[in-house]
Amino acid sequence: ASGGPQYAQRYDEWRSSFVQLLQGPLGYPEDHVLVLAEEEFAGAQKATRENVRSALADIRKRATKDDVVLVVLVGHGSGSDSGEAKFNLVGPDLSAHDWAELVRPISGRIVFINAASGSFPFVEELSAKNHIVITANDSAAQTFETVLPQFLEASFKDETADLDKNGRVSVWEAFTYASSRVKGWFDQRSQLATEHPVLD
Numbered sequence: 391a392s393g394g395p396q397y398a399q400r401y402d403e404w405r406s407s408f409v410q411l412l413q414g415p416l417g418y419p420e421d422h423v424l425v426l427a428e429e430e431f432a433g434a435q436k437a438t439r440e441n442v443r444s445a446l447a448d449i450r451k452r453a454t455k456d457d458v459v460l461v462v463l464v465g466h467g468s469g470s471d472s473g474e475a476k477f478n479l480v481g482p483d484l485s486a487h488d489w490a491e492l493v494r495p496i497s498g499r500i501v502f503i504n505a506a507s508g509s510f511p512f513v514e515e516l517s518a519k520n521h522i523v524i525t526a527n528d529s530a531a532q533t534f535e536t537v538l539p540q541f542l543e544a545s546f547k548d549e550t551a552d553l554d555k556n557g558r559v560s561v562w563e564a565f566t567y568a569s570s571r572v573k574g575w576f577d578q579r580s581q582l583a584t585e586h587p588v589l590d
Contacts, residue, residue: 391478392428393466404464404539411546439482446492457498464539469508469530486515501561505539513590522561528586536585537575541568565589
């Protein structure tokens with residue numbers, strides 16, 4: 391849930407760009423990309439708690455131990471200083487613990503990216519063997535709007551992100567690229583950074 395039109399447009403653009411990246415240059419088949427959004431449309435379900443559970447249950451049935459499952463959250467969240475860290479959905483939210491319980495039974499390697507505000511507590515909940523967890527924040531107190539999503543998406547299109555020059559961008563390389571761009575975004579505006587990405 392965007393929380394207002396000024397955020398909704400930005401989230402729509404980020405989501406659309408990321409889906410195009412996955413289905414275009416990265417070559418993911420359309421039926422391998424499950425999209426949930428604030429408003430339902432062709433190719434996307436409404437981002438409700440029930441639809442999140444249903445999507446992850448579907449992935450759990452299909453994923454094998456050799457697969458990589460990527461989960462990307464873009465939007466608003468609340469840190470644990472508000473009681474329990476959550477990601478804002480349409481209707482009732484899911485907590486970090488809820489997300490961990492839904493993802494844990496999925497086979498294969500999990501790459502879980504929570505690019506929302508208040509995302510840091512997700513590191514502790516989602517951390518596990520074969521899990522890579524990225525959050526926009528390194529503290530539960532960081533609850534301001536984030537810019538990480540735009541730079542993560544850009545990392546897979548920018549040749550400079552491919553640090554080892556092997557022709558592809560790894561999760562680590564994408565994180566390194568996006569983290570430096572987040573820092574630069576605040577530096578250019580002479581603002582105190584309210585966002586410090588973390589990779590576990």
